[in-house]
Amino acid sequence: MASFTIFLLSLLTITTHATTTSLYLSPKTLFPNYNNMLNSFKIFIYAPPPSTTPTLFTTPQQSHFYTSLLHSPFLTQDPNHAHLFFLPFPSSTSTRSLARHIRNIRINFPFWNRTLGADHFYLSAAGVDSSSDRNVVELKKNSVQISCFPTPSGLFIPHKDITLPPMHSFQLITPSVNDVNGVNVTYLGYMKLTAGQTPSNLIEEISDHPEFIVEYEPVSKKENKKEKYKNSRFCLFVYGSDMTWMVEAMASGCVPVVITDRPIQDLPLMDVVDWSEMAVFVGVNGGVKGLKRVLDGIEKSRYERLVESGVAATQHLVWNAEPQAHDAFHMVVYQLWLRRHTVRYARWVEQ
Structure with missing residues (x-):
């Protein structure tokens, strides 16, 4: 936890512009309003x-x-x-x-x-x-x-x-500089499905593509699963299915990709953070070719910003046993x- 905190603080120091003008919807009013809330x-x-x-x-x-x-x-x-x-x-x-x-x-x-x-x-x-x-x-x-x-x-x-x-129980993995830069990754995308979930045509296409990996729960080795987070540029989620591990993926430096056929209006903390700065939203109609085209088209600078904003945002999305400042509660x-x-x-x- 200490190493993750140091990494987060370094991100906030190095990328002040990204995390203050991109991650938050109203950075100038958020923290003064938050302090007013605590007092009133x-x-x-x-x-x-x-x-x-x-x-x-x-x-x-x-x-x-x-x-x-x-x-x-x-x-x-x-x-x-x-x-x-x-x-x-x-x-x-x-x-x-x-x-x-x-x-x-x-x-x-x-x-x-x-x-x-x-x-x-x-x-x-x-x-x-x-x-x-x-x-x-x-x-x-x-x-x-x-x-x-x-x-x-x-x-x-x-x-x-x-x-x-x-809410998902996990231990934070400190992303390395290579994780943030997307260097030495093994997979373009990682997807985890719950046991018994019937795969759609799109999921079957993703499973058959060599640049993606799809695993079904329960994953036999937790450490193996965590390494796949770190070794994947993107973590894939079908909106409406199990998304409990999304915060864990973000904390690991894996950018969430939400696959949906309609606009999402119920994302957590939508009044606080700009989800377009830490996640990618892709339609279902393009199939795996359309998905890959979108992901391959993300420029290096934007990808780095997505990783950095996602890691920084986890402090607001994590439930602590004892509530802490700016956490999910x-x-x-x-x-x-x-x-x-x-x-x-x-x-x-x-x-």
Whole structure:
């Protein structure tokens, strides 16, 4: 970890221009706003539904975010001092039970009706589905949804909702100068698929190409897998499949290539970082020839910038056992802080 930190600091020193004007969307406002958040942001947490089991959340990202929030200085016991209100409920909650819970919040607290739920947020691993019930409609339409990346199509509202960075246990590999420069690599691209995943025509084409390597989980030798990260210029991901190892690949100096047939609007930390500066997005229609043409067409200077930005960004995408400055937990909270400004409507009286 120490060697990786030294490498990261050297990157930030050498490539100040790249990491301040390219990696971040708003570098001039990010860190002052972040410090304001640390000093000012307050969140009030409602009690979970009465029938909730002790285990509220089942995915590691959700559980870690919730536990970190409970032990953070952002909480307030006085809802009148809160910027945002957190609604904790299990992702498995039925639509009927969820509607009942929101209705009880509306009746017993004065805060929901001020914004019709726009200053509230909730965790849902795959997102809340649409409903005809007024309470769930307001929750889905107005409240900030925090789901796991990637979120199923249609269940994520861009510019309102947030996704949690994937959580994957790994040890950081310090990229060497050769890794950053793409020197002495063995493969153009490396792809890892989960066991039982049915390969598409494109994946079969990639498997048959000598410049790419495709492996299925479980990979027998972890060290062998890590060496393939380091020995590949690019790591390939099919959007919607297993992307939990994306941060690990970036930390190893392997540039992520996301293969998708539509624009992606639910990438983690989209309010903070510019993903086009640390990842490549390729369509599926061109086949392996189109994929190779795009990757071969990336100039050396851009490739180096992609590697450097990706390594630097991992500090914001990693979940630490104990939250640290600018890590995944804090950057998710920062995105909530950016959403704290909402219009407070006059109290709506039900007819």
